[in-house]
Amino acid sequence: MASRTADEGLEEQAPDESLKEPTDGALKEPTDDGLRAEARAWLAANLTGELRGLGGPGREHEAFELRHDWERRLGAAGWTCLGWPKKYGGRDAPLADQVAFHEEYARADAPARVGHIGEGLIGPTILEFGTDEQKERFLPPIQRGEELWCQGYSEPEAGSDLANVRTRAELSGGEWVITGQKVWTSLAHVADWCFVLCRTEPGSQRHRGLSYLLVPMRQPGVEVRPIVQLTGSSEFNEVFFDGARTAAGNILGEPGDGWRVAMATLGYERGASTLGQQIGFRRELDRVIAVARRTGAADDPILRDRLVQSWIELEIMRLNALRTMRSLGAGEPGPEVSIAKLYWSQWHQRLGELAQAVLGRAGLVYEDDEDLQRLYLFSRADTIYAGSSEIQRTIIAERTLGLPR
Structure with missing residues (x-):
């Protein structure tokens, strides 16, 4: 790339050319056959003009129901969660094939995905830390595009200083009862589930005593308030938990081990x-x-x-x-x-x-x-x-x- 002039670089910005730079050999470069050709053909046959270019940062409000339907179509055709095991709906696709699909998706100007938090964040975390029962319960609906997720991390006094979370949960009658507030929660207003980092050991401080709970959003005790952004849209939200409940088994990792699980999720996010x-x-x-x-x-x-x-x-x-x-x-x-x-x-x-x-x-x-x-x-x-x-x-x-x- 260093040998190219600025003019050559700009002229090559046409979509079919800009993604063909060779790697340094550390990773097999995706080719134009196999899964890439399959993805290109499927997108050409299924992607309609009304879907092209919709959504993305600051534009998540655009045609959300239409894009959610598209997410389900992707899942039904096997184009979500490509790297996941086949038993959970994936393809066990190698990294090169996953990259090829992402590139073809971009070239087709397909809409921004509404299931990216499920597929990209909580899904890999469940694969790493979840029990067999949790994997069977939560992964297939993500792959099919049926259940959407949001991330319950940040709080008014715990943003970048995530270890300062104050949302708390306690076991009662076989359920976790959650009380507290989250903020800047992307897509909480449309999500079915939220993965919530909260304090489950009274008196604990910082990284200790935190747990990672999977909480249904559509229940009494959960209130979502949109936050109006500079763009005029509201894809971020405040979320209030006032006695919200989730089953005792809806915890990833052990009680008190939430920090380690949460950091793993951040790794997938970043x-x-x-x-x-x-x-x-x-x-x-x-x-x-x-x-x-x-x-x-x-x-x-x-x-x-x-x-x-x-x-x-x-x-x-x-x-x-x-x-x-x-x-x-x-x-x-x-x-x-x-x-x-x-x-x-x-x-x-x-x-x-x-x-x-x-x-x-x-x-x-x-x-x-x-x-x-x-x-x-x-x-x-x-x-x-x-x-x-x-x-x-x-x-x-x-x-x-x-x-x-």
Whole structure:
């Protein structure tokens, strides 16, 4: 890639060309046959125009029921959870095939997935820590696109400092009874289940005494209040638990072992699942480049250089995600996955700023290119949610580089 000029890099942004850079040999590159060809043919036959380009960050409100129906169609055809064991609805697909599907999905401009929290976060966590009964109960409905999930981590006084959670649960009559508040809970208003990190040992502090519970959302004692964002949409929520209940067996790991399970989930969130997230990133970058060409902004040498640099950095993000996915297959995710979170969040913010630079004065009016303006507004939160950049740098310094506290 280093031997290419900026002009060559930008011209290659056409979808069928931009994903063909060779790897360094550490990972077998997906080819154009096998599962890739199957996915391409299925998407061409099933993806209708009304679905193309829907959803994504700041746009999760778009045609949600239509996209949920699409999720079920994907599941029925075997296009969700490709790497999962066949007994739970997956294909046992190797990593190269999973990458191939993600790339074909992006090229087809298919809608943002509504089941990504289930497939990318809680599903792998259940596979790692769940009992056989839990796997049989929870994994197939995720694969089929029938049950949607949300993540109950952050609280008003426990965001990046996750170990400070105060939501509590106690066993009573064979059930966990949960009381407390979560905030910034993505898609809680449409979710069927929530995985909740809460304190189950009275008097415990920090990482000790936490448990990881699987809690049904549609019950008395659960209230969801949408949070209006800068974009005007409300995909984040406050969630209040006031005596909400879940069965005693709906706990991943042992009571008090919730921190270890929660960190594993964060590893999947910041590692393997970002490959699916990059579907949206690729579409957004394509959109910025298309607008730059249409308006003539691409003729400006400084803006053109920024566009090519953004393309290069997205390729780096992709290759690092592949490397991280390989490490995830070797055991529990390590602190190095914080590198991915730090990298993509800052890249996405720069893309939003670049979009506004390409739009120029037209970017001040929320009209024709409102998707790019929404990109700019939504990306301001990227370096805060799912672990702030400051916290990620601390994790990298202490746990990856071995620097003193």
